[in-house]
Amino acid sequence: MERTAAAGRYRRGMRQRFGFNFYDVFVTLFCITFALVCFYPMWYVFVASITPYEEFVKGGLMLWPSGGVDLQYYGTIFRNSSFVTSLWISATKTVVGTLLSLIVTSTMAYAVSKIHVPGMKTLNVLAVFTMFFAGGLIPTYILYLNMGLIRSYWVMVLPYGFNVTYFIIMRNYFSYSMPKDLEDAARIDGCNEIGVFFRVLLPLSKPMLAAVGLFIAVGFWNDYYSYMMYIANKPTLQPFAWVLRRVLTDSSMMSQMRTGALDLGAQLPPPMALRMATIICAMLPIMCVYPFLQKHFAKGMLIGAVKE
Amino acid sequence: MTHKLKRALALAMCLAMAVTMLSGCTGGASSSAAASGSAQAEPTTNAERETVNIRFSQYANSTDDPKGMANDPIKKAIEEAVNVTLEYDTGVEGYDDRLQTELAVGNAPDLFPTWGEASKLRQFAEEEAVYNIAEIINAQPERYPILHKIINTDEYKMYNQMYTGDENAAYAIYSFSARAYPAFSGVPAYNTAILEEVNDGQVPATVSEFVEFTQKAVDAGYSGWWPYNAKLTNWAEIDGTLAGPQGTSLRTPATYDWLWTGFVPDDVSKIGTDEEHWTLMTVSDESKEVMKTLTEMYASNAIHNGVGTLVDEDDGYAAFNNETLASYGYGYGYYTQFKKLYDSWMSAHPDGSLDDLTLGTALTDDEGNWLRVYDVPSYVGAHYFIPTSCEYPDRVLDLVEFLASNEGQNLLFRGIEGLTYTMNGDEVVYNIDEFVNINKAYGYPNPDRCRYMWFSYLFCASEMMLDLENNDWWDAVTTPYDNTLDWAEGEARECYQYAIDTVESFIDNVYVELPSYYGLAALDAEWADIQTNLVEISNRYLSQMLGGQLDIDTGWEQYRAEYEAAGGLELETAVNDAIALARETYG
Numbered sequence: 001m002e003r004t005a006a007a008g009r010y011r012r013g014m015r016q017r018f019g020f021n022f023y024d025v026f027v028t029l030f031c032i033t034f035a036l037v038c039f040y041p042m043w044y045v046f047v048a049s050i051t052p053y054e055e056f057v058k059g060g061l062m063l064w065p066s067g068g069v070d071l072q073y074y075g076t077i078f079r080n081s082s083f084v085t086s087l088w089i090s091a092t093k094t095v096v097g098t099l100l101s102l103i104v105t106s107t108m109a110y111a112v113s114k115i116h117v118p119g120m121k122t123l124n125v126l127a128v129f130t131m132f133f134a135g136g137l138i139p140t141y142i143l144y145l146n147m148g149l150i151r152s153y154w155v156m157v158l159p160y161g162f163n164v165t166y167f168i169i170m171r172n173y174f175s176y177s178m179p180k181d182l183e184d185a186a187r188i189d190g191c192n193e194i195g196v197f198f199r200v201l202l203p204l205s206k207p208m209l210a211a212v213g214l215f216i217a218v219g220f221w222n223d224y225y226s227y228m229m230y231i232a233n234k235p236t237l238q239p240f241a242w243v244l245r246r247v248l249t250d251s252s253m254m255s256q257m258r259t260g261a262l263d264l265g266a267q268l269p270p271p272m273a274l275r276m277a278t279i280i281c282a283m284l285p286i287m288c289v290y291p292f293l294q295k296h297f298a299k300g301m302l303i304g305a306v307k308e
Numbered sequence: 309m310t311h312k313l314k315r316a317l318a319l320a321m322c323l324a325m326a327v328t329m330l331s332g333c334t335g336g337a338s339s340s341a342a343a344s345g346s347a348q349a350e351p352t353t354n355a356e357r358e359t360v361n362i363r364f365s366q367y368a369n370s371t372d373d374p375k376g377m378a379n380d381p382i383k384k385a386i387e388e389a390v391n392v393t394l395e396y397d398t399g400v401e402g403y404d405d406r407l408q409t410e411l412a413v414g415n416a417p418d419l420f421p422t423w424g425e426a427s428k429l430r431q432f433a434e435e436e437a438v439y440n441i442a443e444i445i446n447a448q449p450e451r452y453p454i455l456h457k458i459i460n461t462d463e464y465k466m467y468n469q470m471y472t473g474d475e476n477a478a479y480a481i482y483s484f485s486a487r488a489y490p491a492f493s494g495v496p497a498y499n500t501a502i503l504e505e506v507n508d509g510q511v512p513a514t515v516s517e518f519v520e521f522t523q524k525a526v527d528a529g530y531s532g533w534w535p536y537n538a539k540l541t542n543w544a545e546i547d548g549t550l551a552g553p554q555g556t557s558l559r560t561p562a563t564y565d566w567l568w569t570g571f572v573p574d575d576v577s578k579i580g581t582d583e584e585h586w587t588l589m590t591v592s593d594e595s596k597e598v599m600k601t602l603t604e605m606y607a608s609n610a611i612h613n614g615v616g617t618l619v620d621e622d623d624g625y626a627a628f629n630n631e632t633l634a635s636y637g638y639g640y641g642y643y644t645q646f647k648k649l650y651d652s653w654m655s656a657h658p659d660g661s662l663d664d665l666t667l668g669t670a671l672t673d674d675e676g677n678w679l680r681v682y683d684v685p686s687y688v689g690a691h692y693f694i695p696t697s698c699e700y701p702d703r704v705l706d707l708v709e710f711l712a713s714n715e716g717q718n719l720l721f722r723g724i725e726g727l728t729y730t731m732n733g734d735e736v737v738y739n740i741d742e743f744v745n746i747n748k749a750y751g752y753p754n755p756d757r758c759r760y761m762w763f764s765y766l767f768c769a770s771e772m773m774l775d776l777e778n779n780d781w782w783d784a785v786t787t788p789y790d791n792t793l794d795w796a797e798g799e800a801r802e803c804y805q806y807a808i809d810t811v812e813s814f815i816d817n818v819y820v821e822l823p824s825y826y827g828l829a830a831l832d833a834e835w836a837d838i839q840t841n842l843v844e845i846s847n848r849y850l851s852q853m854l855g856g857q858l859d860i861d862t863g864w865e866q867y868r869a870e871y872e873a874a875g876g877l878e879l880e881t882a883v884n885d886a887i888a889l890a891r892e893t894y895g
Contacts, residue, residue: 082372137409138409138412138413141409141410141412141413141415142413145413145415150415225402228399228401228402228406229402229405229406229409232397232399232402232406233371233396233397233398233399235371235372235373235374236374238372245401246400246401249400249401250368250370250400250401253370253372253751254622255622255751255752255753255754256370256372256373256751256753258622271622271623271626272623272626
């Protein structure tokens with residue numbers, strides 16, 4: 001007992017004297033180490049993508065590019081027409097898909113949050129039902145086939161217009177986090193239901209929309225399954241994630257890239273360096289979006305977590 | 309209210325199910341009606357027949373270059389000859405899943421392959437997912453003279469019998485695999501300069517000499533050997549180079565491999581007789597010794613440390629090209645593999661020559677016992693199907709008939725006269741660059757094979773020219789024509805000839821041709837899971853040992869115990885039984 005009290009006094013003493021104690025030091029060190037462990041693989045990939053190959057094959061821990069910076073692999077990538085086209089496809093499907101998904105999901109979530117409206121409970125059950133019981137690949141394929149979506153650009157966008165997970169988050173947000181008085185005030189000021197939603201609630205939901213939108217956008221950016229399964233052989237519709245995947249797994253894709261570099265008079269680039277550069281190219285655009293949404297992000301992450 | 313809601317929901321779901329089932333039934337009926345309608349067509353030439361779009365699928369090509377594809381003269385020539393339009397379909401990742409899904413929903417390509425698995429053929433036939441092409445061909449022998457001849461040979465019927473029990477039912481085009489030259493792993497190629505520097509130009513002939521050479525290379529600042537495997541779990545090259553000559557095998561029987569992989573015959577002279585017997589060597593003491601050597605080599609970079617961390621053989625080429633790697637076990641599957649290494653070297657060293665590379669030999673042990681490779685000379689490598697969802701199977705068979713003709717084979721393996729080849733009397737003069745230009749559009753820019761990227765597997769899984777018009781099917785597919793030495797010229801020809809001659813100098817000591825019935829031996833389906841489990845056990849233990857995470861002396865007994873407990877011992881009996889059954893049935 002005495003020892004505990006003494007230790008307590010010592011801890012208080014240390015914090016009073018230095019402003020921190022051993023626990024703070026431990027937590028800080030742990031967090032820094034953890035951050036480094038998370039960050040280093042990405043840094044390694046980046047360094048490998050700009051390191052001359054003679055240096056890269058020596059292996060070992062790479063903290064920065066030894067032997068100078070070599071950007072030729074990026075040049076090879078951007079001279080390849082598949083890459084440029086696929087970047088455009090990915091960018092458009094991410095923007096269009098995210099907007100569509102936000103509009104469809106948020107409007108439905110708002111509607112369903114009005115449980116006093118007849119049929120909304122049923123709609124809610126039906127929506128959530130799809131979260132637990134999906135149709136499976138073959139029925140889904142048949143559905144898309146009958147809708148004329150197979151082998152079209154829209155098969156990568158339309159089916160993801162409604163997202164159940166974010167629907168639940170948004171529905172809770174509209175039900176529990178938005179003051180009802182605000183809606184009443186808007187109605188008194190002359191807004192109809194559409195006006196209430198678009199002119200009052202939606203602008204106030206920016207943090208939520210930013211957080212959810214970012215998750216949806218990342219999903220669209222990384223999605224290659226819909227192309228692989230439902231399109232497969234239309235190079236003009238390949239998303240970048242699929243090209244990246246092929247660079248990692250498909251030797252004919254790698255062969256095509258390397259020969260493309262040769263045709264342009266460059267040296268035959270080593271596959272691993274090309275892979276690293278491709279990974280960086282795939283990561284960069286979506287990473288660039290984060291800082292712009294940062295201010296909304298922390299706030300948005302808590303949305304739907306607390307019921308008032 | 310809640311009850312009403314539940315009832316309404318249940319009713320809606322039942323209705324939805326009923327509608328789905330009904331629509332499924334009508335879909336099937338309409339496609340078969342269309343098929344039977346098309347079978348009554350009267351025209352006698354392809355030009356008079358309906359122009360249809362045929363979607364043809366083949367694994368691992370590329371369709372990334374629409375412009376190149378649009379200008380493909382071979383595709384145009386085939387389309388004109390058969391009066392169809394061709395749509396090419398391909399993929400690597402997800403390819404099989406997509407194909408299965410498309411087949412299940414009635415949207416499969418009009419002509420598609422599988423890897424020749426008997427189980428899939430049976431399944432497709434039972435589910436009526438694919439046409440019995442024999443029925444269509446035999447109904448119009450004058451329309452399909454070559455196919456009619458093929459499917460009515462005794463050998464073709466024997467395969468029909470084996471697959472479905474009905475010798476007159478052919479559900480696929482059987483793509484036969486026969487090589488013009490034997491193929492095997494375990495022959496390294498050397499960087500001549502490094503070989504001179506560290507070994508006085510002496511090509512290692514025994515396992516000990518080879519291991520010593522790789523160590524000398526390490527001492528001189530190089531990596532010793534890249535055994536043509538990206539993963540630490542792809543053991544074929546290591547096995548052929550180091551384990552095989554020492555009378556053992558590190559490999560484990562796998563569903564995707566030959567039944568006898570990982571086995572060694574007790575007495576080679578008894579093969580083909582009632583006394584033949586094979587012993588599983590994967591966890592033997594001999595394999596343990598090989599593993600020790602390998603571990604030491606990997607620890608010292610005598611096996612390149614990129615093996616297991618870098619991804620594919622191109623990384624090995626890259627290391628070889630930048631002269632940090634002394635030897636490359638290029639998987640002497642074929643002389644074409646050596647040419648690939650040579651081409652890669654030449655693209656990195658435009659002033660280089662064939663002399664920069666030295667082709668090694670298969671190794672022996674210290675007593676002079678050679679690596680032994682046990683192989684069947686020919687086997688079915690793929691099946692090509694026409695799905696029952698295809699509305700014009702007769703037109704697809706028109707295409708297949710054309711490709712089986714000498715005119716079709718000529719297009720696939722010589723290309724277009726005046727463009728990819730010219731005739732000088734009876735001699736064919738190839739222009740390989742033009743052929744490469746065509747294949748480039750499909751992701752194959754390498755000037756090492758003269759064949760069109762599509763349909764080349766259709767009859768011959770080793771992608772060689774066949775004369776099906778003038779020969780019996782069996783004769784044609786077991787003696788394919790390799791045109792390599794016809795089209796190759798200059799250093800390329802020299803390269804091929806060098807590889808072929810080198811291998812011929814030792815091939816008789818190495819290659820053991822097994823009787824054909826070995827290719828028909830199969831284990832019961834329940835062994836598949838056991839084999840998969842054994843592969844996982846081997847990969848786990850051997851990788852850990854090679855990487856140094858598990859001590860071999862202590863780990864080997866653990867490995868053996870787990871391996872045997874997982875069915876390793878019983879597998880030996882099962883494999884010997886399967887071989888015996890195949891011998892009695894087909895021998």
